[in-house]
Amino acid sequence: MLLGDEFFLAAHDDLGGKLRLHRVNLGLGLAGALLGELVLTERIAVKRGHLWVSDTRPPEDVLSHSVLSHLMNEDDVSSVTPWLRYLAADAYDQVGTRLVHSGHAHRRQARRLLRTVTVFDLVDPNTAAGPVARLSSRLHARHPLSLLDATLxxxxxxxxxxxxxxxxxxxxxxxxxxxxxxxxPPPLRELVAATETAVGDAVLSHRR
Structure with a gap:
């Protein structure tokens, strides 16, 4: 699975499917993961709070291709933070839809606080529990992590x-x-730091 899919699964309880994160944090985490997918495939570079496209070849994944196209079409916006906020707006639906297409989730509509929202039910509890179980096991045993797992x-x-x-x-x-x-690696480290800052800013903004 790709980084965004793994983060999506980790953010859901594997038994009941409930979110483990506030929607704002979830969106920003998924946005960071989508950008991380492009860093991992060396399509974009990140340095000193800015990003740029370093390889214009279309990724195999449709969603990654879409994100890369957005970055290429708006190349005047280079700061990481605005991109995290922009992608966060529909990252949940985008990654959830990717999981539907891969057979790992079902989409349904549900009522939440007098409004209808899209919810993705995970198909297999074992698959849903996979990222957290794997990371927990390797972390407890102090086994080396792959680059994807360390980023996750x-x-x-x-x-x-x-x-x-x-x-x-x-x-x-x-x-x-x-x-x-x-x-x-510095680009991924910067991306994680930018995501953490964006989450912190969102929390402060909500409290004002």
Missing amino acids: IGLMAATGLEKEVTRDAPVPAHRLIPDLVGRL
């Missing part, structure tokens, strides 16, 4: 979701996350 846990920490993999961990395991994030 960084985005989880940026949005407040890391507790799902450290809930039953010994104290030293909690301290591994900052080190894992710190050892990410």
